[in-house]
Amino acid sequence: MKPDAEILKACVTTPMPFGKYKEQKIADLPVSYLEWFEKKGFPAGKLGMLMSTVWVIKTNGLEELLASIKKVEKY
Template sequence: MNPQDLQLLVTRTMPFGKYKGRLIVDLPGDYLRWFVRESVQNGRRQSEIGRLLALMHEIDHNGLSDLLKPLRPK
């Protein structure tokens, strides 16, 4: 992970699917868990969006989402 990834979590929107247009930081934990599980089971290489969703899943799973609040655009 690099520091720019944290900034991307609060500025990048989901480009497809049910949550298209929603900030990655605002995606529900259940969706993050499902996406990561599906990516692993299907042996997909991680694109940038896959990498960011996996990072957000780790942050959410460990209860660290509040650490991203200062990075959100005002």
């Protein structure tokens, strides 16, 4: 199973629209913040999907996936 490049690109380019980390890219949110949402529930829709994707990536040591997309996107 290959990761979806468009979802990874969105994780790297989409800013957090609210809260303490407003305007920070979803891929750059700290694990502790994502863990809080994982326990309380991620937001509905695309934002929640991106946040949960980044949580899975970070908690499984797969951050190289995001790093490679950041290079391509000139992050």
